[in-house]
Amino acid sequence: MNDDDILRLEAEEFSTICLILSRLSNLETNCKHFVYLEVPKQKLQATSVSMSVSASPAPLLGDRLCENGFECVKILPATNDAHGGVIVDLKEAVDSEVFATLLRSSLLHWKKQGKDGVWIKLPIELVNLVETAVKEGFWYHHAEPNYLMLVYWIPKIGCTIPPNASHCVGVGAIVLNDKKEVLVVQEKRGGFHGIGVWKIPTGVVDAGEEIFEAAIREVKEETGIDTKFLEVLAFRHTHNSLFGKSDISFVCMLHPLSFDIKKQDLEIEAAQWMPFEEFSEQPFNEMHEPFKYMIELCLAKMEKVYNGFSPRPVSSYFVEDLNYLYLNSHELNKSS
Numbered sequence: 001m002n003d004d005d006i007l008r009l010e011a012e013e014f015s016t017i018c019l020i021l022s023r024l025s026n027l028e029t030n031c032k033h034f035v036y037l038e039v040p041k042q043k044l045q046a047t048s049v050s051m052s053v054s055a056s057p058a059p060l061l062g063d064r065l066c067e068n069g070f071e072c073v074k075i076l077p078a079t080n081d082a083h084g085g086v087i088v089d090l091k092e093a094v095d096s097e098v099f100a101t102l103l104r105s106s107l108l109h110w111k112k113q114g115k116d117g118v119w120i121k122l123p124i125e126l127v128n129l130v131e132t133a134v135k136e137g138f139w140y141h142h143a144e145p146n147y148l149m150l151v152y153w154i155p156k157i158g159c160t161i162p163p164n165a166s167h168c169v170g171v172g173a174i175v176l177n178d179k180k181e182v183l184v185v186q187e188k189r190g191g192f193h194g195i196g197v198w199k200i201p202t203g204v205v206d207a208g209e210e211i212f213e214a215a216i217r218e219v220k221e222e223t224g225i226d227t228k229f230l231e232v233l234a235f236r237h238t239h240n241s242l243f244g245k246s247d248i249s250f251v252c253m254l255h256p257l258s259f260d261i262k263k264q265d266l267e268i269e270a271a272q273w274m275p276f277e278e279f280s281e282q283p284f285n286e287m288h289e290p291f292k293y294m295i296e297l298c299l300a301k302m303e304k305v306y307n308g309f310s311p312r313p314v315s316s317y318f319v320e321d322l323n324y325l326y327l328n329s330h331e332l333n334k335s336s
Contacts, residue, residue: 075106085117170249181273224262227254231308
């Protein structure tokens with residue numbers, strides 16, 4: 001960055017400082033990338049200010065003494081989000097006291113800009129800054145293995161920061177062969193362990209994974225059976241599950257492409273191809289209504305009187321990658 005990219009403003013009197021601050025918003029049409037307000041130390045009063053008026057990230061962290069003896073106090077590097085807020089994605093190590101000073105100056109700056117939400121993404125290496133941010137009013141939003149996301153709402157009312165992910169998405173896979181046998185397992189852990197119930201393979205959809213991909217993967221992992229995805233037959237919505245979150249579980253129908261079972265040792269006690277009649281007559285089915293309805297869905301599919309939802313790839317105006325819309329393609333094709 002050269003001097004053509006920077007506009008430097010010098011102020012000797014406090015009234016001049018106020019005038020410059022009131023007119024900074026008009027500089028956005030200027031081609032300058034950064035604006036520094038330079039104030040002699042003896043004129044600092046209680047605050048020194050340096051602002052970036054573009055959407056570009058601010059310079060590196062920390063304050064410094066300028067070459068001509070003026071002090072420049074910087075704000076945290078941030079980018080604008082699509083909802084009137086800013087995102088701070090910290091990468092560099094910084095002392096907690098320096099961080100506190102930068103954070104206070106930044107919040108004042110963003111408040112003057114009319115910003116709403118502030119997101120701070122702290123990598124696990126900067127865990128020492130969490131307490132500092134919390135003391136300034138930030139709270140936890142969510143965490144991943146390598147970072148913690150903290151949030152702050154600047155306006156006094158009307159917080160519209162979306163909550164953390166509220167649902168876990170699961171799949172259950174009905175794999176029915178031409179002999180009318182169902183692929184079933186008994187689990188080594190979880191609620192079904194030790195009660196003698198044979199159940200269909202189930203599992204959690206991974207981040208970035210499609211529902212049909214998860215169903216195929218779970219069957220392969222638990223039983224070693226290769227499958228072709230056919231349809232989503234139904235889904236179930238439950239609440240107050242793991243850590244108080246809600247669950248959406250999709251019941252899927254798959255067709256087997258292989259038949260020799262190689263069960264997973266870590267989670268699966270046993271696996272087999274079970275005649276559908278034997279599977280449907282388990283006493284547990286009468287005590288657990290989701291299993292009862294699943295049996296009815298299997299019967300309806302075998303009698304060819306029920307059609308589920310199959311994935312259809314669709315493009316979007318908002319994202320480059322294709323995503324999937326699950327629909328009753330049989331009825332759709334008939335109507336067209």
